[in-house]
Amino acid sequence: xxxxxxxxxxxxxxxxxxxxxxxxxxxxxxxxxxxxxxxxxxxxxxxxxxxxxxxxxxxxxxxxxxxxxxxxxxxxxxxxxxxxxxxxxxxxxxxxxxxxxxxxxxxxxxxxxxxxxxxxxxxxxxxxxxxxxxxxxxxxxxxxxxxxxxxxxxxxxxxxxxxxxxxxxxxxxxxxxxxxxxxxxxxxxxxxxxxxxxxxxxxxxxxxxxxxxxxxxxxxxxxxxxxxxxxxxxxxxxxxxxxxxxxxxxxxxxxxxxxxx
Numbered sequence: 001x002x003x004x005x006x007x008x009x010x011x012x013x014x015x016x017x018x019x020x021x022x023x024x025x026x027x028x029x030x031x032x033x034x035x036x037x038x039x040x041x042x043x044x045x046x047x048x049x050x051x052x053x054x055x056x057x058x059x060x061x062x063x064x065x066x067x068x069x070x071x072x073x074x075x076x077x078x079x080x081x082x083x084x085x086x087x088x089x090x091x092x093x094x095x096x097x098x099x100x101x102x103x104x105x106x107x108x109x110x111x112x113x114x115x116x117x118x119x120x121x122x123x124x125x126x127x128x129x130x131x132x133x134x135x136x137x138x139x140x141x142x143x144x145x146x147x148x149x150x151x152x153x154x155x156x157x158x159x160x161x162x163x164x165x166x167x168x169x170x171x172x173x174x175x176x177x178x179x180x181x182x183x184x185x186x187x188x189x190x191x192x193x194x195x196x197x198x199x200x201x202x203x204x205x206x207x208x209x210x211x212x213x214x215x216x217x218x219x220x221x222x223x224x225x226x227x228x229x230x231x232x233x234x235x236x237x238x239x240x241x242x243x244x245x246x247x248x249x250x251x252x253x254x255x256x257x258x259x260x261x
Contacts (some may be wrong), residue, residue, distance in 0.1 A: 002259055008025070009069065011069060013077075015086045021088055022044040022045060023081070024040055024043075026041075027041065027104075027105060029109065029112050031108075031112040033117065034208060034211065037108045039055070039104035039105065040069075040097060042076065044093050046088045046090060047094075049094055049097040050097075051097050055067070056168070057100060060169060061079075062075075065067070076261075099149070101145050102144055102145075102147065114206060117207075118207035126259040126261055132157065133165075134154040134155075136154055137155075137250045138245065141173065147168075148172070150166040151165060152165075152245075154261070161202055162203055162227035164202075164248055166198070167200070168196065168201050169197075175196075178196035179196040179199075180244075185196060198211065198212065199214075201251070201255060208222060210255060210260060218228065218230070219259055233247075234247070235250075236253040237249050
């Protein structure tokens, strides 16, 4: 396995006799709101399937906190038995594709275009009523291979004021406490291999307002560029924070009372 010295990250996968049998290279798009978005494309000789991994996916194939791309590639090949006796196992590539079927290039391009539109409304006033109770409820869960996306509605009475999108490994759907609990330290990552999920907070029209990094336990609000710690967010729910829903409720209350949402 060799890495090319190029502006973009590119890896050449070679057999023991130095024959190139695959490549892994990255793509980047930069949105005006959420910034740099990177994804990696895996291609193997003899297979028509290419597989895309997001940066979050790549981390699932790493044992340390820092990303080691060579380790990721090696673990992918070993897990799916992609290389057998020096040749590509097409069935292994198909299994890899089945688990990671998303087209991040298409998804991220759509996100960036949406962000460009939303950027023109960055300073629009909040439409919620700060005195009204906020209700957060799970709408549905979508799965694609090993990935899960959860959608939560944010309402005041019957009026939709926002949508929360929660993304991560499918194992993490039931492993909630890594996202808000400090009992295992700041970097409470390794539960059953899924890791914590990432939260994105949007207005009802889909425009981004904030995201939550569960590794650092910090909420970033785009409008003013501020970071708010988990300990401060929890104060906005009088109930005990013992579930993802309770924590999302606290953050939604914070966003409404601080007039972000």
